[in-house]
Amino acid sequence: MSVVQQLKAKDFKSDQEVRWCPGCGDYSILSGVQKTMADMGIPRENYVVVSGIGCSSRFPYYMETYGMHGIHGRANAIATGVKVANPDLSVWVITGDGDGLSIGGNHMIHSLRRNVDMKIILFNNEIYGLTKGQYSPTTPEGTKTKTSPYGSLDHPFNPIQLALGAGATFVARTMDVNPKHMKQVLQAAAEHKGAAFVEVWQNCVIFNDGAYKSWTEKAVRDEKTINLVPGEKMIFGKDRDKGLSTDGCRITVCSAEEASVWDPTVDSAGPAFMMTQLDNEPDMPRPMGVLRSVDRPTLDQQVWDQVGAVTGKKGEGTLKDLIYTPDCWVVE
Amino acid sequence: MSVVQQLKAKDFKSDQEVRWCPGCGDYSILSGVQKTMADMGIPRENYVVVSGIGCSSRFPYYMETYGMHGIHGRANAIATGVKVANPDLSVWVITGDGDGLSIGGNHMIHSLRRNVDMKIILFNNEIYGLTKGQYSPTTPEGTKTKTSPYGSLDHPFNPIQLALGAGATFVARTMDVNPKHMKQVLQAAAEHKGAAFVEVWQNCVIFNDGAYKSWTEKAVRDEKTINLVPGEKMIFGKDRDKGLSTDGCRITVCSAEEASVWDPTVDSAGPAFMMTQLDNEPDMPRPMGVLRSVDRPTLDQQVWDQVGAVTGKKGEGTLKDLIYTPDCWVVE
Amino acid sequence: MSSEELITQDDVTIRFAGDSGDGMQLTGTQFTATTAKVGNDLATFPDFPAEIRAPAGTRAGVSGFQIHFSSHDIYTPGDDPNVLVAMNPAALITNYKDLRPGGIILVNTGAFTEADLKKAELDSNPLTDGTLSGFRVVEEDINQRTMEALADTELSKKDKLRCKNFYTLGMIYWLYSRPLEPTLEWLQEKFKNKPELAEANAKVLKAGYNHGELLRLFQGHYEVPKVHDAPAGTYRNIMGNQGLAIGLVAGARLAGLKPFLGSYPITPATDILQHMSLLKNYDVITCQMEDEIAGICTAIGASFAGRLGMTTTSGPGLALKTEAAGLAVITELPLVIVDVQRGGPSTGLPTKVEQSDLLQAMFGRNGDAAVPIVACASPSDAFDCAVEACRIATQYMTPVILLSDNYIANGAEPWKLPDMDALKPFPVEFVTDPEGFTPYRRDEKLARNWAKPGTPGLEHRIGGLEKDAVTGNVSYDPENHQKMTEIRRAKVLGVRESIPTPEVHGAESGDLLVVAWGSTMGATRAAVERLQKDGVAAGHLHLRHIWPLPKGLPEIFARFKKIVVPEMNTGQLALLLQSEYPEFRFLKFDKVMGKPFRARELKAHFEEILEEKS
Amino acid sequence: MSSEELITQDDVTIRFAGDSGDGMQLTGTQFTATTAKVGNDLATFPDFPAEIRAPAGTRAGVSGFQIHFSSHDIYTPGDDPNVLVAMNPAALITNYKDLRPGGIILVNTGAFTEADLKKAELDSNPLTDGTLSGFRVVEEDINQRTMEALADTELSKKDKLRCKNFYTLGMIYWLYSRPLEPTLEWLQEKFKNKPELAEANAKVLKAGYNHGELLRLFQGHYEVPKVHDAPAGTYRNIMGNQGLAIGLVAGARLAGLKPFLGSYPITPATDILQHMSLLKNYDVITCQMEDEIAGICTAIGASFAGRLGMTTTSGPGLALKTEAAGLAVITELPLVIVDVQRGGPSTGLPTKVEQSDLLQAMFGRNGDAAVPIVACASPSDAFDCAVEACRIATQYMTPVILLSDNYIANGAEPWKLPDMDALKPFPVEFVTDPEGFTPYRRDEKLARNWAKPGTPGLEHRIGGLEKDAVTGNVSYDPENHQKMTEIRRAKVLGVRESIPTPEVHGAESGDLLVVAWGSTMGATRAAVERLQKDGVAAGHLHLRHIWPLPKGLPEIFARFKKIVVPEMNTGQLALLLQSEYPEFRFLKFDKVMGKPFRARELKAHFEEILEEKS
Ligand SMILES: Cc1ncc(C[n+]2csc(CCOP(=O)(O)OP(=O)(O)O)c2C)c(N)n1
Ligand SMILES: Cc1ncc(C[n+]2csc(CCOP(=O)(O)OP(=O)(O)O)c2C)c(N)n1
Ligand code: SF4
Numbered sequence A, B: 001m002s003v004v005q006q007l008k009a010k011d012f013k014s015d016q017e018v019r020w021c022p023g024c025g026d027y028s029i030l031s032g033v034q035k036t037m038a039d040m041g042i043p044r045e046n047y048v049v050v051s052g053i054g055c056s057s058r059f060p061y062y063m064e065t066y067g068m069h070g071i072h073g074r075a076n077a078i079a080t081g082v083k084v085a086n087p088d089l090s091v092w093v094i095t096g097d098g099d100g101l102s103i104g105g106n107h108m109i110h111s112l113r114r115n116v117d118m119k120i121i122l123f124n125n126e127i128y129g130l131t132k133g134q135y136s137p138t139t140p141e142g143t144k145t146k147t148s149p150y151g152s153l154d155h156p157f158n159p160i161q162l163a164l165g166a167g168a169t170f171v172a173r174t175m176d177v178n179p180k181h182m183k184q185v186l187q188a189a190a191e192h193k194g195a196a197f198v199e200v201w202q203n204c205v206i207f208n209d210g211a212y213k214s215w216t217e218k219a220v221r222d223e224k225t226i227n228l229v230p231g232e233k234m235i236f237g238k239d240r241d242k243g244l245s246t247d248g249c250r251i252t253v254c255s256a257e258e259a260s261v262w263d264p265t266v267d268s269a270g271p272a273f274m275m276t277q278l279d280n281e282p283d284m285p286r287p288m289g290v291l292r293s294v295d296r297p298t299l300d301q302q303v304w305d306q307v308g309a310v311t312g313k314k315g316e317g318t319l320k321d322l323i324y325t326p327d328c329w330v331v332e
Numbered sequence C, D: 001m002s003s004e005e006l007i008t009q010d011d012v013t014i015r016f017a018g019d020s021g022d023g024m025q026l027t028g029t030q031f032t033a034t035t036a037k038v039g040n041d042l043a044t045f046p047d048f049p050a051e052i053r054a055p056a057g058t059r060a061g062v063s064g065f066q067i068h069f070s071s072h073d074i075y076t077p078g079d080d081p082n083v084l085v086a087m088n089p090a091a092l093i094t095n096y097k098d099l100r101p102g103g104i105i106l107v108n109t110g111a112f113t114e115a116d117l118k119k120a121e122l123d124s125n126p127l128t129d130g131t132l133s134g135f136r137v138v139e140e141d142i143n144q145r146t147m148e149a150l151a152d153t154e155l156s157k158k159d160k161l162r163c164k165n166f167y168t169l170g171m172i173y174w175l176y177s178r179p180l181e182p183t184l185e186w187l188q189e190k191f192k193n194k195p196e197l198a199e200a201n202a203k204v205l206k207a208g209y210n211h212g213e214l215l216r217l218f219q220g221h222y223e224v225p226k227v228h229d230a231p232a233g234t235y236r237n238i239m240g241n242q243g244l245a246i247g248l249v250a251g252a253r254l255a256g257l258k259p260f261l262g263s264y265p266i267t268p269a270t271d272i273l274q275h276m277s278l279l280k281n282y283d284v285i286t287c288q289m290e291d292e293i294a295g296i297c298t299a300i301g302a303s304f305a306g307r308l309g310m311t312t313t314s315g316p317g318l319a320l321k322t323e324a325a326g327l328a329v330i331t332e333l334p335l336v337i338v339d340v341q342r343g344g345p346s347t348g349l350p351t352k353v354e355q356s357d358l359l360q361a362m363f364g365r366n367g368d369a370a371v372p373i374v375a376c377a378s379p380s381d382a383f384d385c386a387v388e389a390c391r392i393a394t395q396y397m398t399p400v401i402l403l404s405d406n407y408i409a410n411g412a413e414p415w416k417l418p419d420m421d422a423l424k425p426f427p428v429e430f431v432t433d434p435e436g437f438t439p440y441r442r443d444e445k446l447a448r449n450w451a452k453p454g455t456p457g458l459e460h461r462i463g464g465l466e467k468d469a470v471t472g473n474v475s476y477d478p479e480n481h482q483k484m485t486e487i488r489r490a491k492v493l494g495v496r497e498s499i500p501t502p503e504v505h506g507a508e509s510g511d512l513l514v515v516a517w518g519s520t521m522g523a524t525r526a527a528v529e530r531l532q533k534d535g536v537a538a539g540h541l542h543l544r545h546i547w548p549l550p551k552g553l554p555e556i557f558a559r560f561k562k563i564v565v566p567e568m569n570t571g572q573l574a575l576l577l578q579s580e581y582p583e584f585r586f587l588k589f590d591k592v593m594g595k596p597f598r599a600r601e602l603k604a605h606f607e608e609i610l611e612e613k614s
């Protein structure tokens, strides 16, 4: 084991040229992850980055860590194997809205319910980038894409709702164009012990440019989104003059003073789920930040605990014990 | 087209011997579905029952309708093809907690978000029956099964939460041992235009006997469950003296008079999601009945509308149009 | 002991048949355990319905268990039983035809009411309508006898009746002079917490035994002496899936690794997962995943992390794993994929045997993606083959497919345990030195070096895109792809250097060579031995390694006039051999009935071939 | 017109190469469209990077488009270009070696700064360091010229520069005497809503053309007369995926059915889904599903409901579909599965060509589960093959696999449209009469009858378990399984009766027969024709049907001394042929470089074979 040194973001840059389109939102996420990793006090060799297939999934090649560029949709399953096999590793999953929610949707929800201790960063650009512009499970209905020339008909997932419905212990949202916010959220995810699901709004300049513009552009961002900070009042607006209050099961806009306090650590995922309803209300800000963060034993931990407990009880089995069981007999 | 006659449940019985274990909860669901179908005024030949693999998935063989016993986990996808290909058919999916939530989890959530107009009956016995007793994605943590001899470690899904998180338009729950309640719920599902997800608590006498006993046994049922009836007050208890009130985002027990009215048709899935929290509270009744029921265009409808609209605009294409396009040229 | 005549037999086959609820599997298993202890060689074949509980009394609900035991070496669970136990009319009617002429049928007349006959779709009673002429029928109301034996016991009628299989077992123990002690001990242990059940069953077992002795129902009884020339050693009765489970754990140990099993239940492979989940104190991690794809993907992840990844399944599951298997091929990670074959296509006949996944195993991946394939032949061979698969996977850094089948999975036989010294380790050496490290650096066997996450300085990325042969970076270079394709191919073919040329059993040269693989081994060997006894120069070549094929085969093939390949599929190994060795002609002999070959039908077919003009 | 010398050429190959952002695919497509209109025969080959936008200026970012056009029939996009257009140093350095000696290189010197050279990993400037000796290099600062041409236009600098590919196109139009009108018209239409862009591009196009004419840069220019003996008829320029899309729709129509496509995007098959989603007014339903499994499963459901189900994918997707394909086999539902092959294994080389899924298509399913396989040879063959796949699927009630590849998918050529009368319908007759109906009743071709949900009295159940041959109920009967296995096999083999024996092109008998399939057809045919010109008795046999293989092959094979099978894989068809026809020897000739064979390399290899002693 090497001595843990203070690492820098650049220590996490591999020698491979980054090959996303100029202007792609992926760049800022790459740098956000590199910064976050550097600050965690974990030696570089203990990081493993696993991805599926997609523009976003090229990510591991750009990271000077252990990495696996998997197959389409299977990153969560591969990463589960890595983490359960060796819980000392810090395992990160990089996936896209197609990779992680379309073909990989099942592994996603199952790894969330199992609470495998890994950080899942979902690059949501509401499009299939790598295959050049087809609608994805998060593309808004009616969008014209290469496979929906007359408008898409599929009602999209809300990734936050899906993660909550699957029983995720940590659910958060951030955006490519706000590195500071991203860093906070990634760090909270990294510090969470368990499966941490982070949706990142990511702009695809080529096939879906400006998908999030009306929420993320500097001019409107403060009005159209709200950053939920655990234990703090829910305040938004350019002048931080507005608040949200969760009065009688309905969420309403109020003054900053009247705003309710946001608590993502409550037992029930209900309040977080209620909060996602804002995504459907054009006049309300969309929630960003940490929507849920609760403790639950992780699968990897439990697996090792069980191995330990059984071994403690039965004693470590030798190769001979395995083969020569009590029910055998001897022929002379 | 045959004249629609008043059909009887027995008209839906095929000539195949039913081969579930004596005492299996599947029998009552079979008869519930047969009764419901008979009452819908739909000619028998217009029903298609699609299943995956599992004890429950043997269902189509016992139905005198069109049917397909598919492959493990794929019933929702096959049924989507049937329904989109011919929206005149009444399509039913029969699946299990393994078939529909483990291997088939992805098709499940995607067909719910797409709102394909089909009735999805999930037989939840919290076990893999057909393969003889392994834990499933709904088996409570710590359960000893054939593949978890020291206790299962996976945190289970709450199927209702998962369906809500996926954006389902109709979500309900009933139990094998209450045929009357089941009939009501199945009928509500049948009448819903869109994907209707019905979780049925089903007892597997062989591998997981009594899994729901503490909620479904006659003696405790009225106290330990509450039937949510749209537009009615939420009342429970043997003497129907208790109620639920959703006061300030928390659900509390109150007197019958003070009970709040249940409305599964509100825009937000939040209240239904809040309600599922009761499943985790030992002292509260578990919600049964219709948890969510909202209108949204169905995929099948939209597909046909789009075909109609494009055809209306461009005119019906002939084989010749397809081949001889304007950009061709003639060599003499 | 008895005053009856004691006849010595060399070789006996008994089939227990009854309703799914009658406990025939348990009866068979107990008889097997006792027979193993007595020192006979044996082989068993359970055959049960696909339904958990098919409707009671119907033909579909019949559950069977056949055991073949002998005082010499045997290879199969027997062609035609000497004894049939039929617990109800459905069991009788679906099984009596297999019995050899003059064989004994023990019938439970307590289950022969009109209603019982109807459930079995019988218009008349086979006990009285002449159906069974030519057999020695022993009728006994076992239900009644059981109730009587338990008359003064405090059990419900239902519980009492459930003991009837032990009455049957007792009778058959008497008939074949087996000791009761092993079963009595087992009952003690099994019903530790329900002593009343232990006692009731013991009572009934003894009653059945005494009944046989007292009433002279069988006009004599038999003994099958223990195998006299059995090689000295320690033995254990083993089922195929169990053999695979412990073989996989042992194989990982011999590689110096801890096993990780990512799996999803599927008949008939589930037992392996079940068995391995019991072995937590052997450093075994098992994860039951959400589907087969997640099963193999977690195993790939675990291998990347430095464990030995494994995944177990049957045909439909293998079909789902093919894309991920390709990832393991291109990333060159060790991985053992077990396919316990069953009847296909699609869901097919899930509880029956077939060997029809061979070509799927060979070719069922996109691109040129060869993998080594090992196939086991019997329950006792399963352990060795599992170790062999682990050896190849780790020594060559490659996924390996290990084929078994439903017949092996559920069959049992005595397994001569390997000497611990004979288990030679083949330890993996992880690379730790950053000096000159690149992920695709190879040893002389072309295996790439394996660096484990957590090792400082060896951070690297692998993945599904083609990689540069030198740097390991993504490469679209045409020459590099040609080169890497050839290396992957050569590496797998190179496994050949580490496997012996199989020996021909029987004639070394002559008229007929029978080439078999997997579980057809037993019946083939028996048939060839019988041919030899008849003076035919016949040989049997069993292929444990399907890919790469071992060296030296053409030399063997050349020594025989004809070559035939019996398979429980439509000729898959024959196709492969024919394309590899076009200079020889491989005759097919196929059977896809969900049942293993019988030695007799093989022999008959071989004789036909020998008669045909070539 | 020009005063330059006008040289007539018969056969020309041009390669456009530039950065991904330089618009080379568009330039190539425009040149192709115009060339088709002029009446040349042609074939094209685009070759672009896997990244959406690889870093500008790098070698990985080079995008190429090759067009081969001629005044006679041609089969391939050309071996070695006559002209290379290189828009930057990376494009130059990665492509110049392919050029034929003395060929013309048009270089955009505007992109040859120090920084540009560095991005291309060049230490010295290839324009000055002697690299290009032996070629006719034409240097032009196309960036500068474009800016000048647009000096008085109101566009941003960036937008102006993006017009530079039209300047290039103009120069090449001049060089090969092509009319500007088709492109000018296309610009009008394309930029209907942005007239300023239409105008700018038109200006630049003309400027490039005039520049060629005025400055005599090329010391002469060329014309390639139109094909004089082209068969009369209507032609259309077609790409492979487009041909498949309309062929699938046409095939369904000819069967009297409406098509249903359930698919999931994957390179290089996505275009088919994209193209078909435009065809809504042809009764086409397309569903982009969540994954490949859902894609095929919806298609199976749609077929069950009475549409013609289809699914399109590439190798990794086919791997995922195999379990469901088995369901279609056992339920005997019609289904067309299209696999547009790419480089493997695993993700492999997703934008490159390979033919390595053949054995996966043949054998990649659990159990014995044969399906017919059809493979198309070129963009214009794609339509016919798609119709053929629909015919087999519906006439035989079976899934059919239709193989294409990346080279066909993205290549273009003129397609002589079929006479409408020549498209013979093969209408499906749904059963409607309950009298005697059972789901597995068969016609003389062994196809089972098809009853559509909604039809009164024909309610029935099908599924993945083995079914009774007569009643269609679930059956575990051993004889029935044998029978059904044989019927399924015989049905697929019976397709042979409906397909013609392919004709040998070239010598009918003689020294060498080249057997090819899929997109190797073109290069093979060209190579064999050249051999023939050299006096060699060589023949070319193209196999459109891979399974079942057509009748009459042994008779053809017997007429040649040697048989060779060139493939872009490690010898997959050769393996199949070798096992089917062991009496012949099939020599392999493999190439797995992500690039098609060149006629020249094939010819050279064939000559080697001919020289070898056999
Ligand atoms: C099995 C398989 N199916 C399909 C594909 C093709 N494919 C590659 S990436 C992709 C979608 C990528 O979308 P997303 O995950 O949103 O990533 P993005 O490119 O937008 O970052 C698809 C369909 C594949 N590589 N493998
Ligand atoms: C591809 C595939 N994987 C696994 C199986 C084995 N299998 C059949 S049913 C089943 C689980 C059944 O559980 P559930 O859906 O809960 O149905 P139940 O039997 O409990 O009604 C499994 C694992 C299979 N048939 N196919
Ligand atoms: S296509 Fe879109 S997502 Fe992909 S690299 Fe380019 S901008 Fe980014």
Ligand code: SF4
Pocket: B019, B020, B021, B023, B024, B025, B026, B055, B056, B125, B129, B130, B203, B204, B205, B206, B207, C052, C053
């Ligand atoms: S095993 Fe369980 S679920 Fe299956 S039929 Fe029997 S009781 Fe029902």
Ligand SMILES: [Mg+2]
Pocket: A054, A096, A097, A098, A123, A124, A125, A126, A127, A128, A129, A136
């Ligand atoms: Mg995306």
Ligand SMILES: [Mg+2]
Pocket: B054, B096, B097, B098, B123, B124, B125, B126, B127, B128, B129, B136
């Ligand atoms: Mg279940």
